[in-house]
Amino acid sequence: MNRINSLFSKLHRPALIGYLVAGDPDKEESLRLIETAIESGLDLLEIGIPHSDPIADGPVITEAHGRALSSGMTLDGLFSLVCDLRSRSDIPVVLMTYFNPVYRRGVNTFYEEAKNSGVDGVLIVDLPPEEAGDVVKIAAENDIMQIFLVTPTTDEKRLINILSVSSGYCYIVSVQGVTGMQQSEPKSIESLISRVKSRTKLPIAVGFGINSPGQVRNYINSGADAVIVGTPIVNIVKENIGQDLLIHSKLREFIQSLAVECRRDE
Amino acid sequence: MNNGKFDGFGGMFVPETLMGALHELSQAYEYYKNDKSFQDELNYYLTQFAGRPTPLTYCERLSGELGCRLYLKREDLLHSGAHKINNTLGQALLAKKMGKKRLIAETGAGQHGVASAIAGAALGLEVEVYMGEVDIARQELNVYRMELLGATVHPVKSGQRTLKDSINEAMRDWVVNLADTHYLIGSVVGAHPFPTIVRDFQTIIGHETRRQVQEREGRLPDRIIACVGGGSNSIGIFHPFLNDPVKLYGAEAGGKGLDTNEHGASLCAGEKGILHGALSYLLSDKDGQILPTHSVSAGLDYPSVGPEHSMLKDRGRVTYEAVTDDEALLAFSLLSKKEGIIPALESCHAIALAVKNKGSYESNEIVIVNLSGRGDKDLHEVARITRGEI
Ligand SMILES: Cc1ncc(COP(=O)(O)O)c(C=O)c1O
Numbered sequence: 262m263n264r265i266n267s268l269f270s271k272l273h274r275p276a277l278i279g280y281l282v283a284g285d286p287d288k289e290e291s292l293r294l295i296e297t298a299i300e301s302g303l304d305l306l307e308i309g310i311p312h313s314d315p316i317a318d319g320p321v322i323t324e325a326h327g328r329a330l331s332s333g334m335t336l337d338g339l340f341s342l343v344c345d346l347r348s349r350s351d352i353p354v355v356l357m358t359y360f361n362p363v364y365r366r367g368v369n370t371f372y373e374e375a376k377n378s379g380v381d382g383v384l385i386v387d388l389p390p391e392e393a394g395d396v397v398k399i400a401a402e403n404d405i406m407q408i409f410l411v412t413p414t415t416d417e418k419r420l421i422n423i424l425s426v427s428s429g430y431c432y433i434v435s436v437q438g439v440t441g442m443q444q445s446e447p448k449s450i451e452s453l454i455s456r457v458k459s460r461t462k463l464p465i466a467v468g469f470g471i472n473s474p475g476q477v478r479n480y481i482n483s484g485a486d487a488v489i490v491g492t493p494i495v496n497i498v499k500e501n502i503g504q505d506l507l508i509h510s511k512l513r514e515f516i517q518s519l520a521v522e523c524r525r526d527e
Numbered sequence: 528m529n530n531g532k533f534d535g536f537g538g539m540f541v542p543e544t545l546m547g548a549l550h551e552l553s554q555a556y557e558y559y560k561n562d563k564s565f566q567d568e569l570n571y572y573l574t575q576f577a578g579r580p581t582p583l584t585y586c587e588r589l590s591g592e593l594g595c596r597l598y599l600k601r602e603d604l605l606h607s608g609a610h611k612i613n614n615t616l617g618q619a620l621l622a623k624k625m626g627k628k629r630l631i632a633e634t635g636a637g638q639h640g641v642a643s644a645i646a647g648a649a650l651g652l653e654v655e656v657y658m659g660e661v662d663i664a665r666q667e668l669n670v671y672r673m674e675l676l677g678a679t680v681h682p683v684k685s686g687q688r689t690l691k692d693s694i695n696e697a698m699r700d701w702v703v704n705l706a707d708t709h710y711l712i713g714s715v716v717g718a719h720p721f722p723t724i725v726r727d728f729q730t731i732i733g734h735e736t737r738r739q740v741q742e743r744e745g746r747l748p749d750r751i752i753a754c755v756g757g758g759s760n761s762i763g764i765f766h767p768f769l770n771d772p773v774k775l776y777g778a779e780a781g782g783k784g785l786d787t788n789e790h791g792a793s794l795c796a797g798e799k800g801i802l803h804g805a806l807s808y809l810l811s812d813k814d815g816q817i818l819p820t821h822s823v824s825a826g827l828d829y830p831s832v833g834p835e836h837s838m839l840k841d842r843g844r845v846t847y848e849a850v851t852d853d854e855a856l857l858a859f860s861l862l863s864k865k866e867g868i869i870p871a872l873e874s875c876h877a878i879a880l881a882v883k884n885k886g887s888y889e890s891n892e893i894v895i896v897n898l899s900g901r902g903d904k905d906l907h908e909v910a911r912i913t914r915g916e917i
Pocket residue numbers: 609610635636637638639713714715754755756757758759760761825826827871873874899900901
């Protein structure tokens with residue numbers, strides 16, 4: 262079974278998903294940071310493929326993409342990083358990417374390489390279901406889950422359409438904006454979560470703008486099966502670059518504080 | 528509309544957060560494009576405010592030199608000094624009908640920013656413009672102009688700090704402020720429905736040209752030449768002639784030459800890829816990272832191109848050629864000295880292509896160059912380059 266599906270079928274508590282950018286601040290340190298994050302309590306890892314023009318991302322993650330590219334991160338480097346990680350950990354791995362890197366690599370080649378290096382899911386930020394026909398098919402052929410975004414502005418018709426092509430989990434964007442922005446009213450997210458739940462059996466993951474244990478708790482109480490934390494993790498990397506010990510201890514401390522909330526009702 | 532696809536190019540490659548806004552815009556546009564009072568109002572602004580129709584000027588001296596009958600479509604004479612205002616008046620009016628209070632725009636040369644600021648001021652909408660720091664430095668006068676017109680200019684410090692990066696920032700702003708904001712994109716680029724909307728607002732150039740050349744020459748032209756950045760002035764003049772036996776030429780930014788990697792010629796030297804919501808020819812590396820571009824003209828300094836041009840290239844309907852910085856600069860002084868018209872550096876690429884084709888013209892061949900803008904904004908930069916000063 263795909264690692265994402267087996268995670269959600271076995272886990273009887275909310276899952277903690279963390280996002281880091283591959284190659285930030287460089288390939289070796291990035292792998293070490295990922296391992297620290299996993300040890301600190303992540304249940305699923307989202308790895309951002311750095312892009313020159315990450316239009317859905319706010320300043321913190323955009324800068325991280327820039328750092329990773331300047332350090333020489335490439336697609337080959339990314340897949341070898343995932344291979345290295347796979348030899349040490351069984352955590353489900355989702356690649357979060359923009360479409361052009363996938364398109365230029367060739368969709369077939371990209372998914373085969375992803376499969377071979379141990380990737381379990383792919384989320385292409387700027388690929389809505391209308392444009393995703395071939396990609397969804399190729400992902401399925403490679404037993405890779407194709408994850409899509411649902412937002413507060415997604416209407417009923419689009420929601421049905423999105424869910425019909427989604428696998429793995431449904432990613433609810435909690436803010437109308439870019440990554441790293443403050444979250445919107447918990448009430449409106451609660452109704453969005455229940456709206457999506459009424460239409461799918463897929464686990465619901467909520468992300469964008471989550472930066473404290475309190476918010477993790479709120480979303481769990483609102484019915485989320487998983488919470489996704491990105492910008493605050495990337496921000497810890499940014500603020501502590503070069504401080505070898507501090508960067509890892511801060512990351513550990515922060516992720517543990519979130520993981521506690523996910524394990525509270527165990 | 529054709530679902531936003533031009534033989535497979537174009538589309539809506541945007542994050543889900545923008546899909547609702549794009550659908551809202553599509554629906555509003557589908558309604559208003561057939562609404563007579565909307566079209567009348569737009570026509571009022573185009574004629575009584577912006578100065579349409581623009582003349583079709585016969586170039587006596589250059590015609591003799593090139594061995595053809597050379598005409599210029601004078602978009603440089605429009606209010607604001609470039610064709611961009613055809614589109615900004617159209618979209619600003621549409622935004623107002625949609626109940627939006629705020630316009631955001633990206634700008635490279637500053638012409639689209641100025642044209643947006645003008646449209647906003649005239650229609651009572653707030654305007655904020657994203658502009659790369661590099662472009663701010665080379666188009667300083669336009670920054671002052673925008674501010675004078677009441678717009679706020681936000682310097683963009685990310686990426687290469689030119690047009691592409693300004694579009695990124697405008698998209699990030701839009702996604703947050705969808706409710707009260709319209710993204711007034713400046714060319715036939717971006718996700719559906721933008722390439723179609725902008726084209727439709729710019730085709731007035733081609734419709735006027737067609738009428739004018741018929742009146743003057745009693746027939747259609749043999750060739751039409753326009754510069755291609757995002758591709759709006761070119762598609763605007765080409766579109767009404769697509770089904771006629773008229774040869775169409777697009778001049779892309781050849782920068783320092785196609786062999787140098789310092790250019791903006793996505794059609795001549797790019798490959799298919801996705802940027803800013805559309806599949807089109809694109810300058811990106813094998814990992815899909817967008818490549819840096821260069822052009823002496825800020826308005827052509829863009830790594831992709833409108834999807835309809837990609838279709839026209841693949842169909843072989845339009846011939847796209849690259850024109851270097853040096854060729855464009857020669858055209859700048861040529862048109863100034865021979866015809867008394869100082870052209871925008873962007874438009875110089877089209878003039879240079881007309882000059883390059885010298886020798887291939889049959890006598891009495893009618894050649895029309897779309898003079899997309901005037902050169903006042905470029906005086907500083909050209910003086911700096913050619914005299915090494917100011
Ligand atoms: C005078 C002028 N011509 C041409 C362009 C290029 O844009 P497009 O290819 O959309 O006409 C610009 C863009 O700023 C411009 O200012």
